[in-house]
Amino acid sequence: MTKDQIFEFFRLLAELNPAPETELEFGNVYQLLVAVVLSAQATDAGVNKATRALFAKVKTPEEMVALGEEGLKAHIKTIGLFNSKAKNVIALSEQLIAHHGSEVPQNRDALVELPGVGRKTANVVMNCAFGAETFAVDTHVFRVGNRTGLAKGKTPEQVEAKLEKRVPQPFRRDAHHWLILLGRYTCKARSPECWRCPEVELCSFRKKVLENPKKAKLTAS
Structure with missing residues (x-):
């Protein structure tokens, strides 16, 4: 992705979820x-x-x-x-x-x-x-970084280094939350739901699923 595309990538995520947080529950x-x-x-x-x-x-x-x-x-x-x-x-x-x-x-x-x-x-x-601007690369972030073309790497460390270099302000602090949520709920491992992904136009994934298979099955029946 180009710098402008990366900025737009995170702008879209921020627009949909301005204040992302971890889904882990804790009190301190x-x-x-x-x-x-x-x-x-x-x-x-x-x-x-x-x-x-x-x-x-x-x-x-x-x-x-x-x-x-x-x-x-x-x-x-x-x-x-x-x-x-x-x-x-x-x-x-x-x-x-x-x-x-x-x-x-x-x-x-x-x-x-x-x-x-x-x-x-x-x-x-x-x-x-x-509040540190760190990039925690779990399986979701690793998959999204590679699949979309945002931050390709063969190891989590390589993906982290790419994110560290490429993610612009004002998105750095929340970037890994957005990527985790995108991977967990939309850009899934086995069945990416590209048809409802806000990043579908920016994403470089070659095997995009542009139609909901469940909806297509209902239509066919």
Whole structure:
């Protein structure tokens, strides 16, 4: 895409959703960090279902450590990889208490040193909690970046680097939210709903689905 096309791409998304937010539910920055760690290879909806009762009880690293690994597992057992995630959440809570005054650090280098926290998780926390202009590349952002031609890359890191270079102001802070939502609800992996996508004219995807298959099936019958 050209610079003008990229600007128009995000302008359209901003027009439809001026204030996008993460769909993870949380009450403070610590709970956000925990929710993002739990969301790896899991849906936001599934994480929210598991954390509602958890977050009603646990709001601080100290309360999480007091709950303990087995207590945490009882809350998150419906989430994939819950055993390893429980271990990481307890360990990162202990590190926050020991090294960060029980506060979530605001920089990426400190965040990625926490157990279970990779670059994507750090980028989400920095963006959602602290307003940093970061680009968290999950499966949705990776797919949309490559499929549309906005930011092509063979790895999430390559797509992130392209987004970092190409996304203009005033769209940088909210860009990854728009891309996640576009990939989750419209530019789906197996069946992209191009016929209702606001970016259909800008998108370089060669196999666009320009007619709703369900509607076509009803018409044919």
